[in-house]
Amino acid sequence: MSLLDRYIEDTALHMGLGHRARNLIEVLVDYIHSLPDGVHGLRRRFDAVGLGEQFPADGRPQRLLAGQLECAIGRGELAVLARRAAFPTGMFAVVAADLLPGLLDVLEQQARQARPMAVPLRQRGNPAPVPRAIRGSVLRGLSWVLVAGALLCLTGWIHQKTRVTSAGTAAAAERQTPPRLSLVNHAGVIDVRGRLPGEADRRKVWSALVGHYGQARVSGDIQRDPHARAPRWLDRMVTLVPVLRHPGLSLSFSGDTLHVDMAALPEADRVTVSDTLRRGFGHLQVTGLWDSGRVALARLPADPDHAQLVAALNQGAIRFEHKSPVLRADGLDMLRASALALRAADPGLRLEVAGHTDSLGTADSNLRLSQQRAEAVVAELQALGVPAHTLQARGYGEEQPVADNRLEAGRERNRRIVYSVIR
Incomplete structure (x- = not known):
């Protein structure tokens, strides 16, 4: 594992970013590499706005504030990077400012490790005679090299077959689409639409709605999509079907996000419904709560x-x-x-x-x-x-x-x- 990969894993764990850590850090790395002279070019940007003391020549960069980062690279550039990382601009500025000193340290360490080692030239003159014991050791070493080469060939063939299988699995994962489900209470009638991976998922949702509201008060269509990922929220959603009794309430699931529209609900009901949904779907990114x-x-x-x-x-x-x-x-x-x-x-x-x-x-x-x-x-x-x-x-x-x-x-x-x- 490279230093950068280890840094990404540490960031994902300690900052609670999860899978988003890799995308954010890769955006920062791409930006640094796009500058003339890379890391040194970034240092010059901070020098140009009077923040050179944040990057001492003989030590690790000091902790940055979001405002200092924005001053150095510009608000427009910061907004572009935030969009590429799929973060709100303000949040991206704070997290990037916190990560940047450590990231620069990692990039400079990797650059030092990548420099070729100087190989001393052989001194002129006749080579010294090789003792017999050394010649025997060389022959035995060559034998082991041949054996190791054969093992490496076999290992390489197995690894290649494994990579082909893994690539096929990864490609299949990339082809998957997010599961979707929308549920809207239209004057007491629950309209449900979406795309779920299996027939069992479709029946589970439909049965829960009909069991609670009755066949006459449930309409819509849930399609089966074999490419859709398994929904992480389905079982919890089934247990919270009673929350849909509020006319005008709308729930829209897409992947691991939930958007709630309760503009038609009285203020008191908005808070009560929000508390229920916040407890039930705390593992998702939920918007629209009050x-x-x-x-x-x-x-x-x-x-x-x-x-x-x-x-x-x-x-x-x-x-x-x-x-x-x-x-x-x-x-x-x-x-x-x-x-x-x-x-x-x-x-x-x-x-x-x-x-x-x-x-x-x-x-x-x-x-x-x-x-x-x-x-x-x-x-x-x-x-x-x-x-x-x-x-x-x-x-x-x-x-x-x-x-x-x-x-x-x-x-x-x-x-x-x-x-x-x-x-």
Whole structure:
């Protein structure tokens, strides 16, 4: 395994990025290699904007902030890289800034290892006579070389056959399509449509809907698609069929994502349904959910004062991947609603965006994580149009708990983002 592959695996594990880590890092590597002189070219970009001290000549690059990365490579280029990595721009800036120093270190190590070793020239003169014992050792060595060569040929043939089989399996995996299913309550009638891999999957969904709502209140068509992947959400969805009793509710599954449309539901029902779906499909990327924060922002008067705005912002929960600064999809929903309110606020408003963690892990790692999460929120809000001067990110780590860290419920309350007015 190469140094880069090992770095990608570590990033996937420690930052909670999973399979997305490889794509993000490959985008960064491609960008660095596209610059004149690669790593050195990137260093010159930081020098040009007065950030050369982040890359000392005799040591590892220092930790970067998202704003410093944006200053060096430009907002437009950053947005392009974020789209290629399939990340929101603000989140990409925070994660890329955190990864870049270590990534540059890995690339420079690989470059040093790839340099050819200098081979000393043989001294002039007659070669020394070879002793008989050495000649015997050479002959025995040649015999072993012939045996090893035969084994290598056999191993190579087996490996080639295995690669052909693996390539066929990989190609078949690439041909697979995401399973899809949409369920909409139209005035009490459940309309269901989609493409699932097997007849058993289709019957499971249809039977659950008919069993709960009756044959007359279920319509639509679920097609069988043998190329569709097995849905990870099917069994859970079947158990949550009763949630569809709300007229106007729409659930759309595609691959490992779920989009919920509950615009037609009363506010109280939106929060209740969202809590149910959040618990049921926490392993998916879910958008369209509501919580008390989104309701509070929707209820704000046309011209709220600073205290009203901050109180509404702090009712919302911004969720991240486990021990990671990467925002979950429903966290992005809350930030979109927050950005609308902040863009309409008093231009003189200044807010601190504070990140807090639970006590699991070391104090240093928690302080760093809280700062990264605060920066991720600020970067995403700025990407959504909030003026840069409005927000200031600060991490407090585990220093200011609001609940008992010995209990999971308490740790969940302590993992939070808090807004406060800077006076």
